Amino acid sequence: MAALKSARDQLNRPGDIKLMLVMSGSDRDKLLRLVNTNAAPFYGSQIQRLPELGPDFIAHIAHLIAQQRPDLGAIDQARLQAAFALFGQRPQFFIDALGQALSPLATHGTRFEDAMLALARQRQHGDEAQMQSDYLALKPLEQAVLWRMLELGARFRPYDAEALSFYNDKTGDRVTVAKAQKALEALRAHQPSLVWKSARSEYTVEDAAMPRWYAQRVAAGTWPPVGPQLDWIEE
Template sequence: MSPSRPIFRRTALAETLVRDLAGESLVDYSSGMFLAAPRRTGKSTFLNNDLVPACVQRGWLPVYVDLWSDRDTDPAELISGAIGTALAVFEGTLAKTAKKAGIDKINLLRTLSWDFTRPQLPAGTTLAQALAVLHQVAGQMVILIIDEAQHALNSAGGLNAMFALKAARDQLNRGDRPDGLRLVFTGSSRDKLANLVLKSKQPFYGASITPFPLLGRDFVEFITQVWNSRLADSNQFKVDDLEDAFERVGRRPEMLGKLLAEVSVGLGAAGNLGALLRTGALNHQAGVWSDYESAWNDLSPLQQAVLAVMAGRALGGQPFTPFSEQTLADVNRTLERQQAEPNASTPNVQKALDALREKELVWKANRGEYALEDASMAEWLVKGSLA
């Protein structure tokens, strides 16, 4: 975060999650740890700067992959590529020996035929096989961290990869090998992550989703100190002002940084930074909500009603079943309140959902479940347009 790039450490949170993964707390994450929080609230930064080092200190082998990093690549390929890269580290010594002898392939633990000219896993290799070999050659528990895991639901290959990871988990955490593999999944939407755990046909049925703790006042105090060290003594930010601004931008560090840069650069040596900061934060929030309003006004009454019912379900922690009698009735009731024709039916709602997907307001999982593309839009829908 400008003016410098300080690293705010969340050591206590990392230690708590590591203890949970180790089975040292009352919560059992052996089936998988699912952490949900909105985008740009610091999840990926925490994973790389805090959780991964904490795992290393425990003597574990963390493997990190971000499914958001390349949305044009099948999630299954991204996951296998990350595992392949981790395996390659342990192949180094064997690879050099083999290449000196003019050999391009060697058998790794008589399980995988590894081709050193290719970065991916060998063709036909399952994720369970690859993770089992990685665990064996490393001699460590593997912590596979999948950031923005909900993108795995966008393709059949990604969903199959989730089932493959479940199989690997079951294989490596049984018998005399209870500590072979732990899985950590993060997502920017609790509703989307829920598509991995809520139904019996989903790969991690029965696992729970944990809200990822947003950055707190200690982060605000840290950032205040960093920025004030670059400003004149007569031109200082106040912690309470930054706390107010941080809350208004959804506790998103990058957005707070932009506000601070605009205020500090624009004011120079002026004194009333706090008041202008609060104005800037309000303007930012108004700008975000203005984008929502613009998208909302472009929708048909039926599309608005469907989106409103989805928002209500999301904020209430309830699943959205688009074609149930209750949902159709709720959509029609919303239309009546809008003084529009109550024309919700299965075909009409399907058309509305298709249109909302095209406008990138609604997301559809590979198995047909729907969720808001931007989870924070639910708050505006309930508190703003529907107030």
């Protein structure tokens, strides 16, 4: 980090940018913590979001498939685009699924575009089921802290009066700063980790897909997830 900062300071001048960093698959909230305070390593730099892959990417993939598999005839790019969207526009999962759908050993018995849609829905349902399972396995206070974090995003402050009141309301218990801190550390220690902590003790959700899952459930009126109630013994 220090070497990158030094290179930026030496190479970049106002109106003459020679060094830029490309972050693939990065979380914007985490990146913001590198630039938004005086103590941040890249304070003063700007973050620009790269455009997401879209129809041009799908057209390129369709062209490659048509070249290698002329027996398939016309490629339904609209269905491939729909599958890509269900994969969260994450090319690594999309490409992996293409390998399965186009495999000579595939047994789906349908057009590969339909198989791609099925694989995308399967991946989406699997991801959402895992997030729900992880959430329901948490203790009530851990659920409340994660809920608050999902609700507020970058505005999350774990120990202010409003946060403690929120935890009290969701758990029916009197939550102290010490208890909230213990819950946060438990979320960080969870396998896989559910929460990321910066060097400046700022917190954000580890999985960038989880805020989308939360927003979708809120919009559908199905938040919070409901499952078997576990009995927890607090230490």
